[in-house]
Amino acid sequence: MNMKDRKSGIGFSIASAGEKMQQSGFAFxxxxxxxxxxxxxxCVAVFFASVKGEEEVMVPQVVGKELSDALLEMQVxxxxxxxxxxxxDNPEDKGLILDQSPVAGSIVKAGKRINLTVSRGTVVDKVEDFKGWNIDDVKSHLKxxxxAMSKPLITLAEPLYEYNAAEAGTVLSQNPPAGKSISDPIVLKLVVSRGPENEKIxxxxxxxxxxxxxxxxMASSDLMFDFSxxxxxANEPQIISQMPIANEVLSKNSRVEAVIGFPQAKGLSSTVYGIFKQTLPEYAYPLKxxxxxxxxxxGKSSSVVKFTHMGGSLSxxxxxxxxxxxxxxxxxxxxSQITVRPSED
Structure with missing residues (x-):
């Protein structure tokens, strides 16, 4: 083989190897x-598998069931x-499911939170001891x-009033007695002091x-004054007569009539004289x-007078x-309230 043929063979081998390398690279x-x-x-399959929604389930009906039973149904x-x-309102509801949200029958995804309202029973389960309380304090306390309850467990009956050495308005006895268990709404009956009987003034x-x-x-007396x-x-208002007269003896909370004289209006005086009159309910004992x-x-209001009164006509x-x-x-x-006008003097 001459030199020319040898060079030609070498060139062919290199070209062939190059083609094979190109084919091999393309295949790779x-x-x-x-x-x-x-x-x-x-990766796409795994991603969609991971973000696939939870299984949808139907919310069970658990209202009225014990909490433990409801929790088992939720778990399932x-x-x-x-x-x-x-x-x-009902003492027997303690531990029962009162409400649920979402409601039974709703379709939700597994893992969703369901709000369950559970009864913790009634506010009180026994009658308190109200002896010695003031009747108004009892009313405010029960109210x-x-x-927050649609039907209160304890309803206060109209109190029975009787004369007693205790301060007027003091609870003397009660029925049902203190400590009695409350299973249903009850009516509380109270005996209340009117104050000492026939106390004389x-x-x-x-x-x-x-x-x-x-x-x-007015602030210190146990009598009620009716003014006209x-x-x-005189230049200032003053009492000009009274009935009964001084030193007579009356029962406590009796009425004394008094006539108060008002001076004649003079010039451009801005002061108005008059009598504030009101009809009140009759009370069993004096109220503040x-x-x-x-x-x-x-601006700020000021106190004219503080007193106690049995109700009825007030002046x-x-x-x-x-x-x-x-x-x-x-x-x-x-x-009540009034606005004082000059015509009322």
Whole structure:
């Protein structure tokens, strides 16, 4: 073989090897691409498998069932309960499911939280001892205790009042007695003190007393004063007569009539004289009352007089600037109000 043929053979071998390498590289590229695509498909499949929604289930009916039974049913459905405790009207509801959300029959995904409202029983399960309490405090206590309940467990009957050495308004006895278990709504009956029987009061001499002195007498006396208007030559209001007269003996909370003389209006005086009158319910014992005055310019109200009263006809003399608002409070609650006008003097 000459040199020319040898060079030609070498050239052919190199060209052939190059073609094989090109074919082999292309095959490797195709193979690599196939592997990448295959792995990509696997990743996509795994991703969608992982984000696939939970199994849908139907929410069971658990209202009225014991909490333990409800939890078992939730577990079977792969639902997770959220417990909410609440007082209920019926003592027998304790531990029972009162409400659920979502409602029974709803289709939800497994793993969803279901709100379960569970009864923790009643606010109280026994009758309290109210002996020695003031009747008004008992009423306020029961109202607050059962404010969130549609039907209170304890309803207060009209109290029975009797004379007693205890302070008026004090609870003497109760039925049912303290400590009695409450299984159903009950009616609480109370016996309440009227105060000492036939306690006697000597009528004070109030003639010539000024308005300020009358207020002091009203605040300290166990008598009720009925005022009517008269006239006086004095420059300030004062009592000009009373009935019964001083030093007579009356039963506690009896009424004393008094005529208060008001001076004649002079010039451009802004003071208005008059008598605040109101008809109240009849009370079994004296209640705490207060007459407040709100000035015409607004601002803070001030106390005119504090006193106790059995109800019925009520009258209180006043001397205030015109357009003053007079407000009557009974046991701390507003009962009525008037705006004082010049024509009321």
């Amino acid at each position: 590229f195709i193979y690599a691409l196939f592997v990448i695509l295959f792995m990509g498909l696997i 459905k792969e639902l997770y309960p959220k417990i909410i405790l609440r007082y209920s 607050t205790l059962f404010a 000597t009528v004070p001499n109030i003639v010539s007393l000024s308005l300020r002195e009358i207020y002091s007498q 208007a008269g006239e006086t030559d 009352m207060e007459l407040m005055a709100l000035p015409p310019s607004g 209180i003399p006043y001397a205030v600037p015109k357009n003053t608002v007079l407000i009557l409070y009974v046991e701390g609650k507003e009962f």
